[in-house]
Amino acid sequence: MDAKTFDWRQFLTRWSEEWADAQGSSVDLSPDDLEDQQRRWLGAAPATDTDIARMEARLGCEIPPSYREFLRVSDGWRHAGGFVWMLAGTREAHWHEDASGLGEDHDEFWGDEDNPEETRAQVGLWSRALQLDVQSDATYVLLDPEDVGPDGEWAVRVWSSWRASDPERYPSFAEFMVAMHQEFHHLEAGRDGERGAAAFVNGTTRAQDAAVDRARIAALRGRYEEAAELLREAQRYGRPRATELLHQIGQLGGPYGAGRRPPHPSDPRFLTELLPLHAADLLGSHRSVDGLPFADADRFPETARAAADILREMTEGTFRYRPGGAFGEAVDEARELARWGDTDAAWRILRTVVPMWEPLGPDHIAPVGLLADPVLAPVLTAERRSELLATPRGGEQGPAPVPARDQDPGGLSWLVRGGGLRPGQSSPCDYRMVLVEGAAPDELPGLLGSSPGTALSPPLRRWDVSGHHRPGQRRFSSYDDKALLSVGRAGAGWSFGVEESPARFSSDRFVSPAQAASAGGGRAIVVWSEWNRPAPLFHVSVARGGAPLYAFTVRAGAVEDSSGAIPAELDPAVLGFGPPDMAAHAAAAARALDAIADGYGVTLPRLALTEGRLHSFESVSWTRPPGSGETYLTVTMG
Missing domain, CATH: 3.40.1580.10 (SMI1/KNR4-like)
Incomplete structure (x- = not known):
């Protein structure tokens, strides 16, 4: 009105x-x-x-x-x-x-x-x-x-x-x-329903309910802003379906109104979407899902066991969104790509099949269950969520939206940019990585695991890696430098393991894992970069078939050590390493990373490493044990 x-x-x-x-x-x-x-x-x-x-x-x-x-x-x-x-x-x-x-x-x-x-x-x-x-x-x-x-x-x-x-x-x-x-x-x-008389139905309620139906069709045709406007008006009139539909648009980044009904097992979306999303909201705000009534077999005998499994999987980070049908098959394929870091390819698969998605009921207008999947949720950036909302689906027709751009910059030199591995920071982040040719990501623990039988973790956010592998760790030794490597695919035929903010590089005790990583016969590349401890450092070591090929370390602009036949494009002097100037060091490091990326055809997925979830494991120590007569430091916290 x-x-x-x-x-x-x-x-x-x-x-x-x-x-x-x-x-x-x-x-x-x-x-x-x-x-x-x-x-x-x-x-x-x-x-x-x-x-x-x-x-x-x-x-x-x-x-x-x-x-x-x-x-x-x-x-x-x-x-x-x-x-x-x-x-x-x-x-x-x-x-x-x-x-x-x-x-x-x-x-x-x-x-x-x-x-x-x-x-x-x-x-x-x-x-x-x-x-x-x-x-x-x-x-x-x-x-x-x-x-x-x-x-x-x-x-x-x-x-x-x-x-x-x-x-x-x-x-x-x-x-x-x-x-x-x-x-x-x-x-x-x-x-309504409490007064014991006729339901509250009149010309206004009928008009607003008709508007909700029009909004639903508009949303399925990709006209989500038009749908949201109709739904906001209907929500102000208290029409119950409006809130649920509007909430789905809001979850995917569109305009929305406040309020949402709690999930209930009677809804056909309960197990696939409503309960996982409810659990994700609780866990995202650092609350527990323990005590939720949905796993109570006395109250909900038909769904309690499945609900208990979902709540456990959400807590462990192992939940998988399983919508079923052709769309579900594509979701499985996209998830497999995303869990190894290829989020751009994962989104391209999802983009293709969104038009095939079918709702589970009249109050279902989008596959919001994707947002409960711990691996796929980071794939759906704000731009991609808008594209999903604007894509006709559920049997409706409409113009296709402009595709969202890829997120990963390609190559490796983005690591030296401000906020590279730590979005929002102005300076680069220290890191170390190993790139392995001819080995799948799940084979890296067999090459570099800290102990026999080292296994990959479930997909983890970068800030959860340490707590998962070393819960409550209080002792730290200067001769025990086992990296916590997040792993994935680094391009055709290559895998990566990356650790951000590692322990300090010590050239006199450092043992490059490149030889062990290349034991399968392919090549392995190790890069270690520090910025301020106590001076900028950049290290590269390369091996093939278990034998070293070449290595060099630059600290404070000076070559600290080098060995083997370093390719001309990676010669520290050619790269521009020189006086200890941070800007010059960053530029030289970027040129080195570009040369490695171009020469070996490798890349790292920025979105997966910074916002996504990746498998991880604890590697062998990158520092040799103490020799005879050598001392070392052990620190016990608390």
Whole structure:
């Protein structure tokens, strides 16, 4: 409903009739309410021009247009929403003049210079406002004569003492009344089924439910912004399906409204989407899923066992989204790529099959269960979620959206850029990595594992790797430098293992794992980069078939050691390593990484390493044991 052009008589008549029907045969009505129900009118007689003129003379100003038009239909109003029981007409409206004594405290808070302009504009509201509430549940309705739009409308501000928030602002009296009509509907919809009488159904509810159906079709055709607009309006009227549909759009990054019903086993999406997403929300906010009732066999005998498995898998990070059908097969394929770091290829598969996705019921408009899968969720960047929302699906047709760009920059030199492995940081992050030719990622523990039978972890976020492999570790030795390597594919025929922020490089004790990693017959490349401990360092070592080929270490711009036949393109002097200048060091390191990437055809997946989940394992120590007569340091924490 357009608050600027609607017919006041029609609007108020409909509201009154809907209110009267909603009361049913209640015996709890007050005499005034009973009279209003019988005459099917919540208002008063129209105010005359004389009434309005007298009011304006008393107030000393002209009243805003939409309030004036309202008064010409009804000189006051009862039950404006759920918390204002009587709204003023020409005789009751008056200047508030801070009669409630709230001005001083509010003005001090609102006037803080750090507040945004719209907050500071409220200073003086309690002294200058025209008060329209006559009877209410501690709720004030104030017309602000200093907040005037180009159409001459005064803003309405509504504040309740029991709400911990600033006054709610409406651009005009008409829009305030539309919102109160919506509030009435929202409250009645929430009571539907409790009154023991006929359901709350009328022309407005039917129109809004039809709008929800149109929104659903629009969403499936990829017109999610149009759908969201219809659903937000229907949600304000309390239509139950609107919230669920709007929440799905919101989960994928589109415009959405607040509120969501808790999952229930009766919904066909419960096991595939609702429960996993609910668990993901809890775990994401560092809460436990223990104690959720869904695994209780006495309460939910048909789904309890499956629910318990899902909750366990979500806690362990091993949950897999399994939508079934051709779409489900593609999800499995995409997940296999993503768990080894190829998130761009994973998204290309998902993009292709989104049009094949089918909803599980009338309240299902998108495969939001992808967001509960710990491996696939990071694949869905904000740009890709928007593309998914804009893709026609579920049997509907529409234009295909512009494809989202790939996320990974390719190559290796992005490692030396600010925020390379730590998004948001201005400087590069220390790291060490091993690149192995001819070995799959899950074969790396057999080549470099810290002990026989070393196994890969479940896919982990980078900040969870240490806690998974070394829970509660308190002892650290300078001669025990076992890397925690996150693994994946590094290009055709190559795998990688990467550790960010490793222990300090020690050239006199360092043992490159390149020889062990290349024992299968292929080549292995080790790179170690430090920036400030105590001077920038860059190390490269390469082996093939278990034998070293070449290596060099540059510290503070000087070649600390080198061996073997270093290719010309990797010669430290050719790369530009020189005086200990950070910018020059970064540029030289970038050239070295470009040369390695181009020469060996390798790359690293930035999105997977920084935002995704990868398998990991603890490697052999990259530092040799102490020799005879050598000392070493062991630190015990706590």
